[in-house]
Structures are given as C-alpha cells and as structure tokens.
Amino acid sequence: MRVCGWRVLGVLALVLVLGAALPSAAGEVKKFTLINVELDGTKIWLPSSLIVQEGDEVELTLDNKLTAPHGFKIAEFGVEVEVPSKRKSTVRFTASKAGLYPFICHLHPPHIGGQILVVKP
Numbered sequence: 001m002r003v004c005g006w007r008v009l010g011v012l013a014l015v016l017v018l019g020a021a022l023p024s025a026a027g028e029v030k031k032f033t034l035i036n037v038e039l040d041g042t043k044i045w046l047p048s049s050l051i052v053q054e055g056d057e058v059e060l061t062l063d064n065k066l067t068a069p070h071g072f073k074i075a076e077f078g079v080e081v082e083v084p085s086k087r088k089s090t091v092r093f094t095a096s097k098a099g100l101y102p103f104i105c106h107l108h109p110p111h112i113g114g115q116i117l118v119v120k121p
C-alpha cells in the first residue's frame with residue numbers, strides 16, 4: 001500500500017511538471033503588470049509589447065509610479081482609464097480579434113505607448 005501511495009504521488013508530480021511546461025491555451029486569463037516610468041524626461045509604459053492569443057481574457061495592472069495622473073487606452077478593445085499618481089488600476093478585456101493594436105496615454109500624446117499583439121491560437 002505504501003509503495004502504491006508513492007506511485008500516485010509520483011504520477012501527480014509528473015502531471016504538475018508537464019502542466020507547467022505546456023504552452024498556455026487560448027481563452028485563459030493572461031495577467032500583466034505595466035509600470036509607468038520616466039526615462040530622460042520621457043514617460044513610458046513598460047513593457048511596451050504584449051502578446052496574447054485571440055479569445056484570451058487579458059488583465060492588466062497599471063502601476064503609475066509618477067507624480068501625475070496618466071492614461072491608458074486601447075481603442076480597439078474599449079479600454080480607457082486614468083491612473084492617479086502613485087496608484088494602481090486594473091483593467092480587463094477580451095482580446096476578441098487577432099491583430100496588432102496600439103496602446104497610448106490619451107492624456108499626454110507625447111507619452112510613449114506600446115502595442116498588444118493578438119495572435120490566432
């Protein structure tokens with residue numbers, strides 16, 4: 001009985017390892033944290049490129065480290081928020097169609113945005 005128990009544990013451990021190694025499936029919640037920083041006088045949301053699969057739920061935590069409010073907008077997916085200074089905001093949307101879509105700070109056009117690449121599963 002004892003050996004059998006260890007075998008079960010071994011199989012469970014193998015399943016966990018394989019599960020962690022497999023690529024994530026479409027339709028999962030993909031979570032990212034973006035940080036708003038200033039480099040040489042330019043404000044930037046980092047990371048500036050995100051990649052998800054079509055159909056994914058995407059959750060972005062926007063961490064504004066700066067001393068003024070900044071915006072975050074992805075027009076294609078109806079995302080538009082203002083993040084107060086030194087605060088975090090979380091937005092969630094469905095990446096419903098494949099393509100390359102820009103994100104920007106709609107409060108300050110010179111503020112550097114980025115892009116989200118939505119690929120077919």
Ligand SMILES: [Cu+2]
Binds near residue numbers: 043107
């Ligand atoms: Cu801004």
